Amino acid sequence: MLGSLFPDAEHVFVKDDLASFPARVPSVRELHLSGKRVVVLSLPGGCTWTKNALATQLAGYRSADADGSLSAAAVDAVLVICVNDGYVLDAWKRASGLAGARAFTFVADPFGTLTAALGLSLEEPDPELGPNRGKRAALFVADGVVRLREVSEAEGDPTGDEDHANSDAPQMLESIRTLGTT
Secondary structure, eight states, rough: OTTEEEOOSSSEESSSGGGOOSEOOOOOOOOOOOTTEEEEESSOOOOOOOOOHHHHHHHHOOOOOOTTTTHHOOEEEEEEEEEEEHHHHHHHHHHHOTOOOTTEEEEEEETHHHHTTTTTTTTTTTTTTTOOOOOEEEEEEEETTTEEEEEOBBBTTTTOOOOOGSSSSHHHHHHHHHOOOO
16 A cells, blocks of 8 residues: 555545535546645544544644644645545534635545545444444555555554544654655
8 A cells, every 4th residue: 555556436526515516526636636745534434523533633633734734744635535425524524614624625435435445444333333434544645645554443443533643633744744755
């Protein structure tokens, strides 16, 4: 996976405005990653506000955008991928205060095809989220090539709810700075 092109997958949707939704994305790599430095977040479920990890993890990247930490690490954007439909992701984006946020794009992966192509499908269903979910992870993609991949999971905690520090904004941005600008 490291050093490989970020995969493209069918049935992936991006919602930029309600009037045009759903908009099938012909190539996530071409439209959102080509020529850019992007953090890609894979999260187990959208709109699961009771899951503290989801709320704090997304808020950490929002704060990093607001305080200039994303820019300081030369990160152009954050792509949030979740095995949910676009309507759930749109509601989540709005509820998270990210509607209209330039740096954040939410990608609906309703059938889990992109999540599977990234090797991030949960092997067993989460009792609260159900089957066909993705692992909690952060990837750094530079010009379409995966440079870093951090998966937050542990035995008994397959969704990384208890310990997700390695895919949170502070650790990921530090890893990106250490990696350099290549």
